[in-house]
Amino acid sequence: xxxxxxxxxxxxxxxxxxxxxxxxxxxxxxxxxxxxxxxxxxxxxxxxxxxxxxxxxxxxxxxxxxxxxxxxxxxxxxxxxxxxxxxxxxxxxxxxxxxxxxxxxxxxxxxxxxxxxxxxxxxxxxxxxxxxxxxxxxxxxxxxxxxxxxxxxxxxxxxxxxxxxxxxxxxxxxxxxxxxxxxxxxxxxxxxxxxxxxxxxxxxxxxxxxxxxxxxxxxxxxxxxxxxxxxxxxxxxxxxxxxxxxxxxxxxxxxxxxxxxxxxxxxxxxxxxxxxxxxxxxxxxxxxxxxxxxxxxxxxxxxxxxxxxxxxxxxxxxxxxxxxxxxxxxxxxxxxxxxxxxxxxxxxxxxxxxxxxxxxxxxxxxxxxxxxxxxxxxxxxxxxxxxxxxxxxxxxxxxxxxxxxxxxxxxxxxxxxxxxxxxxxxxxxxxxxxxxxxxxxxxxxxxxxxxxxxxxxxxxxxxxxxxxxxxxxxxxxxxxxxxxxxxxxxxxxxxxxxxxxxxxxxxxxxxxxxxxxxxxxxxxxxxxxxxxxxxxxxxxxxxxxxxxxxxxxxxxxxxxxxxxxxxxxxxxxxxxxxxxxxxxxxxxxxxxxxxxxxxxxxxxxxxxxxxxxxxxxxxxxxxxxxxxxxxxxxxxxxxxxxxxxxxxxxxxxxx
Ligand code: ZN
Numbered sequence: 001x002x003x004x005x006x007x008x009x010x011x012x013x014x015x016x017x018x019x020x021x022x023x024x025x026x027x028x029x030x031x032x033x034x035x036x037x038x039x040x041x042x043x044x045x046x047x048x049x050x051x052x053x054x055x056x057x058x059x060x061x062x063x064x065x066x067x068x069x070x071x072x073x074x075x076x077x078x079x080x081x082x083x084x085x086x087x088x089x090x091x092x093x094x095x096x097x098x099x100x101x102x103x104x105x106x107x108x109x110x111x112x113x114x115x116x117x118x119x120x121x122x123x124x125x126x127x128x129x130x131x132x133x134x135x136x137x138x139x140x141x142x143x144x145x146x147x148x149x150x151x152x153x154x155x156x157x158x159x160x161x162x163x164x165x166x167x168x169x170x171x172x173x174x175x176x177x178x179x180x181x182x183x184x185x186x187x188x189x190x191x192x193x194x195x196x197x198x199x200x201x202x203x204x205x206x207x208x209x210x211x212x213x214x215x216x217x218x219x220x221x222x223x224x225x226x227x228x229x230x231x232x233x234x235x236x237x238x239x240x241x242x243x244x245x246x247x248x249x250x251x252x253x254x255x256x257x258x259x260x261x262x263x264x265x266x267x268x269x270x271x272x273x274x275x276x277x278x279x280x281x282x283x284x285x286x287x288x289x290x291x292x293x294x295x296x297x298x299x300x301x302x303x304x305x306x307x308x309x310x311x312x313x314x315x316x317x318x319x320x321x322x323x324x325x326x327x328x329x330x331x332x333x334x335x336x337x338x339x340x341x342x343x344x345x346x347x348x349x350x351x352x353x354x355x356x357x358x359x360x361x362x363x364x365x366x367x368x369x370x371x372x373x374x375x376x377x378x379x380x381x382x383x384x385x386x387x388x389x390x391x392x393x394x395x396x397x398x399x400x401x402x403x404x405x406x407x408x409x410x411x412x413x414x415x416x417x418x419x420x421x422x423x424x425x426x427x428x429x430x431x432x433x434x435x436x437x438x439x440x441x442x443x444x445x446x447x448x449x450x451x452x453x454x455x456x457x458x459x460x461x462x463x464x465x466x467x468x469x470x471x472x473x474x475x476x477x478x479x480x481x482x483x484x485x486x487x488x489x490x491x492x493x494x495x496x497x498x499x500x501x502x503x504x505x506x507x508x509x510x511x512x513x514x515x516x517x518x519x520x521x522x523x524x525x526x527x528x529x530x531x532x533x534x535x536x537x538x539x540x541x542x543x544x545x546x547x548x549x550x551x552x553x554x555x556x557x558x559x560x561x562x563x564x565x566x567x568x569x570x571x572x573x574x575x576x577x578x579x580x581x582x583x584x585x586x587x588x589x590x591x592x593x594x595x596x597x598x599x600x601x602x603x604x605x606x607x608x609x610x611x612x613x614x615x616x617x618x619x620x621x622x623x624x625x626x627x628x629x630x631x632x633x634x635x636x637x638x639x640x641x642x643x644x645x646x647x648x649x650x651x652x653x654x655x
Contacts, residue, residue: 009398011616011640014092017099018613019363019640022394024355027634030310033244034284035632038308038355039620040241041286045306045358047233048288049101049647050654052304052359054227055295056102057156058175059149061655062133063103066146067094068648069130080126082116089116090124091641093150098644099363099614103150104159104173106364107612111157111173114150121147160297168297176301179211185298188216199376201266204300206290221290221304222264229653234288235261249279257288273372277381284310285352285384287371292360305359307369312389315351315427321480322435329436329471334563339574341442349434353390355634356617363614367392389427395613396423403607408503409494410549417491425492428482429468436471437464444574451576458589459573459581461521466566469496469525473559490555497539497558500526501550505597506604513590524589529561531588548599616643 011019030038053060071094074087082090093114100106114121125143132142139145149155156173163171169182177185188209194200207218208226219226223235238258245251256272259265269289279285286309290302326344333340357365370385372378399405400419409415441463443449449456471477473489483489500522507519514520530539530550538557541550552558572581616637623631637643 007397008401009394010401011637013610014095016610016612017096018398018610019099020394020398020613020615021618021636022354022390022615024353024390024618024634025312026353027355030284032629032631034246034310036622036629037241037244037246037284038310039622039629039632040237040244041284041288041308042356042620044234044237044241044288045286045308045356046647046651047237047653048230048304048306048359049362049651051221051227051230052101054654055175055303056100056104056159057173058178060097060102061652063146063149064094064097064648065130065652065655066125066128066133066142067097068645070124070127072645073127073129074124077127080123082120082123086116086120087124089114090120095641095644098640101360101362102159103156106614109159111153111159113153118147118151121150160295162297172297174295174297175208176296177209180209180216182298184211184216185209189300199270201270202302202374203266205266205269205293205302206264207301220264223262225264227654231261233651233653238288246283247279247281249275250282250284253279260289270374270377273374273377274381277372277377277384280384282311284308287361287369291371291373293373295360303360305361306356307354307358307361307365308356309352309354309386309388312351312353315387315389318428318482319349319351319431319435321482322431325476325480326436326439328476329467330440332474332476333440333467334470334567335441335570336567338444339441339570341440344436344439349385349387351389352386354388356620357615363616364612365391365615367395387430391615392427393423394615396426398613402609404503404604404609407603407607408498408549410544410547411551414491414494414551417487418495421485421488421491422495424483425472425488426495428477428488429465429472429492429496432468432471433464437467440467441570441574444576447574447576449573449576451578452573452581453578455578455581455585457517458520458524458585459569461518462525463566463569463573465496465521465525466562466569469493469562470559470566473555490552493555493558494552496522497526497529497552498550500524501530501539501541502548502596502600503604505592505600508592508597510594510598510601513592520585520589524585525562525565527588528565528584529558532561532564533557547603548596616640619643 007023009020011021013019050061053064071091093112093116096112097103100112103112104110105112122143128143135142135145139148158171159173161168161171167182169177169180169185189204192203206222207220209216209218221227221231223231235258238254242251242254242258245254253272253275256268256275260268260272286307288306289304291305293299293302295301295303330341330344354365357363366388368385368387370383372383405415405418409418438460452459469492472492473486477483477489504519504522508514514523530541533539533554536554536557538554538561539550539552541548571577572584619635619637621633621635622629623633
């Protein structure tokens with residue numbers, strides 16, 4: 001796989017969406033059994049794709065299938081052509097359906113309306129050569145029905161309604177319920193809620209509730225139940241994966257997941273989650289099942305999702321070094337000694353790389369995971385918390401080609417540092433912030449953080465950030481092998497200050513103030529250091545060709561300012577000094593200079609960066625010899641539409 005700097009992370013951009021690729025570092029160093037296990041788990045991940053589409057809206061698969069058929073045959077046809085820009089709008093609409101796993105926007109859940117005309121649709125639909133799907137008698141034809149679904153604002157305008165003044169179930173287009181209203185759903189499930197149980201099952205998690213012949217029943221997602229054809233495939237691949245498991249524990253875990261898919265039994269689901277969370281030694285790991293309930297307006301039913309990953313040894317080593325040296329950092333922090341912790345324990349979290357994303361985790365994906373969701377399992381068995389290294393890296397790298405760096409960093413050498421060391425620097429910052437910063441320091445006796453009220457959380461974020469920033473430029477970083485050169489720390493200082501003073505404002509509307517804790521914290525830190533270092537020109541704001549820039553002139557002095565501010569922020573927290581906290585934020589962390597803000601927004605808007613990103617998967621290709629897998633090759637995906645069509649053709653088990 002190509003790991004050179006010029007690797008193209010951004011594949012394409014349309015409407016409000018960017019399609020990115022992620023790399024899979026060191027995949028070739030995995031052994032054959034591990035690669036084979038990943039391959040089988042990946043097949044299980046792709047096999048559930050149609051479930052997510054169908055859960056999102058009952059007619060998603062029909063719409064996708066009809067549109068794909070027209071799309072595939074269009075280019076080879078002579079007749080029924082439309083204007084090129086109209087066809088482009090048709091293609092864009094289909095791409096957005098793929099991106100959102102249905103016709104509702106992945107983020108807002110509002111219906112996405114076609115930008116091509118109904119007239120275009122009527123011409124294009126004449127090219128349809130596919131299955132004769134059935135359609136309701138109220139419509140003249142299949143195409144008339146699909147047209148209504150796409151264009152009519154009365155039909156399914158929102159996937160998940162949050163308007164609690166109305167019936168949440170009837171107002172939501174999501175396919176978890178049919179012919180039942182909210183009161184009926186609540187009435188139905190009240191009989192199953194185990195109020196007194198210490199280990200309650202996740203009632204209603206894996207089923208659709210439907211009124212049939214005036215009787216309300218659950219259609220359970222399982223083998224020989226709802227979604228049988230897709231689940232049969234998932235089970236088929238999980239069985240193969242089980243035979244390649246790395247350990248007895250992992251084999252047992254996969255066996256329980258198979259049993260869950262076979263029976264739909266939610267007690268088995270809990271057993272599976274306990275086995276999964278206890279299997280901390282697994283090098284190859286996965287998420288597979290009905291997991292998150294954000295897609296249900298009642299927060300009960302889960303959407304199908306899957307991820308296959310392996311531990312990033314290098315990155316996990318980093319978090320382990322930091323944790324095991326936690327006491328050294330605390331002893332050497334610039335904080336007043338009464339407010340230092342005498343006994344620190346660092347927090348370890350695993351870092352992973354994903355190899356395949358599926359269901360609700362695809363194409364848009366999280367950069368961290370913390371599962372399972374059941375509270376009682378989390379309490380008595382813990383949870384797995386992971387950061388996804390290669391996804392975070394891809395976001396970072398794609399950001400570099402967005403034009404942001406060129407627009408906002410005037411100094412060429414600074415740009416070089418950020419390009420070379422920026423990703424490493426920001427990962428290290430995150431580790432120091434999470435593993436050390438939040439856990440450091442102690443309160444004065446009899447004081448609680450409640451005294452700090454609304455400033456408690458920006459102060460806490462400032463404390464963790466400053467801890468990370470202060471130590472990032474410590475010689476100990478080089479000593480411990482956490483960085484190889486000081487420029488890594490310099491890249492982080494430069495990005496942090498620029499973000500705090502300028503670039504984070506691109507997310508704020510003109511005239512607004514900063515509200516969010518992280519944003520308040522970043523501006524407070526940057527603006528405080530700017531003012532305190534002003535006489536010595538530590539940080540410089542300057543204009544060049546009518547554009548505003550910032551640069552750092554003295555990194556060591558900036559480090560010592562970070563140290564001073566850390567000491568003060570820790571004092572404020574330890575003593576519960578509300579007045580000092582309020583003053584710090586109201587002076588440096590809330591107000592925005594409108595003139596500067598408008599200039600930054602203007603420059604940002606010209607870059608035309610789409611606000612949402614999603615990914616394509618790498619292609620896993622098994623190499624067979626005498627019927628056995630002898631290697632698995634990893635190939636970069638070059639074309640988004642091609643991958644989507646390939647998935648529909650090869651994993652379209654429900655249409
Ligand atoms: Zn934090």
